[in-house]
Amino acid sequence: DTAVSQTPKYLVTQMGNDKSIKCEQNLGHDTMYWYKQDSKKFLKIMFSYNNKELIINETVPNRFSPKSPDKAHLNLHINSLELGDSAVYFCAASGPGSYEQYFGPGTRLTVT
């Protein structure tokens, strides 16, 4: 069973469009995250949710809006996509008191 899953795996879209990436975890963990990996492979946190509440927002543009309908899901919606949004987006989950994070397979977003 896949612990953290993301859909879609690949997403190609044009500038100005709005798109969503979905993340689901079956670990029963309370905390979920979104990371962005740029073309130089640099990984940077974007958001963190604990039990459906936003706890970390790392100066990400307002065009990015995470949504957590329940503890097992953390979706990422991006409005008015820009070329610079092209990256691999990783979802992750961690349990209470644990700093180990379990990562999803990533979603490669290409904005043309």
Place this chain on the structure above:
Amino acid sequence: AQRVTQPEKLLSVFKGAPVELKCNYSYSGSPELFWYVQYSRQRLQLLLRHISRESIKGFTADLNKGETSFHLKKPFAQEEDSAMYYCALSGQGAQKLVFGQGTRLTINP
């Protein structure tokens, strides 16, 4: 501010040779340090954490608070060690990881 630096973007060694991936950090408190690995076409996964002080797949890493370093070492590299390695830090009470830039390790036969 929390910062993790991996000075080598690329590292190439021969099979059987020792390997050391460097990691330096900046944090005013007591950090938790980790090494994550991403093999080709696989997801990012935890390799080891300083608090457990264990050896995983022959790799060890010692936290040196004086030098603010957490270098990853293996005495005899194997071809299957080829991957992208990330050093990461988590501060006290924080639930986020700050990653270094990553080091791509290539083991030559």
